[in-house]
Amino acid sequence: MLEKIKQTADFLRSKVSDIPEIAIILGTGLGNLGDHITDKLYIPYKDIPNFPVSTVEGHSGNLIFGSLGGKRVMAMQGRFHYYEGPSPCASCRCSESKLFLSAMQPEA
Secondary structure, three states, X not given: OHHHHHHHHHHHHHHOOOOOOEEEEOOOOOHHHHHHOEEEEEEEXXXXXXXXXXXXXXXXXXXXXXXXXXXXXXXXXXXXXXXXXXXXXXXXXXXXXXHHHHHHOOOO
C-alpha cells in the first residue's frame, strides 16, 4: 500500500507547484467552501493513479489545490464511503487527507 501512496503522491507533486499546508474534506455542509478557494487547480479523482473514485451522486470527485485565507490548501470535493467498496485507501479513510499531504512533502 505504501508504494501505491508514493505513486499517487508523485503524480500530485508533478501537478502542484505549491505543496498545501492544510487539507479539507468538503463533506456535508462544506461544499460551498470550495467556491472561496482562489488560484484553483482541479484534479479529478479519476485521473489520479491509485485514487478511489466517489460514486455518490452529487459528490464532484475532485481534489482542489489553491489558496484559502492566506494558506495553501488541498480540498477533497467529494469523499469516499465504506459502502462504495474497497480501495487502496480502505484502511486509512479517516486519515486520507493527512496521509496524502504527508506523502506529498518533498523527499529529503
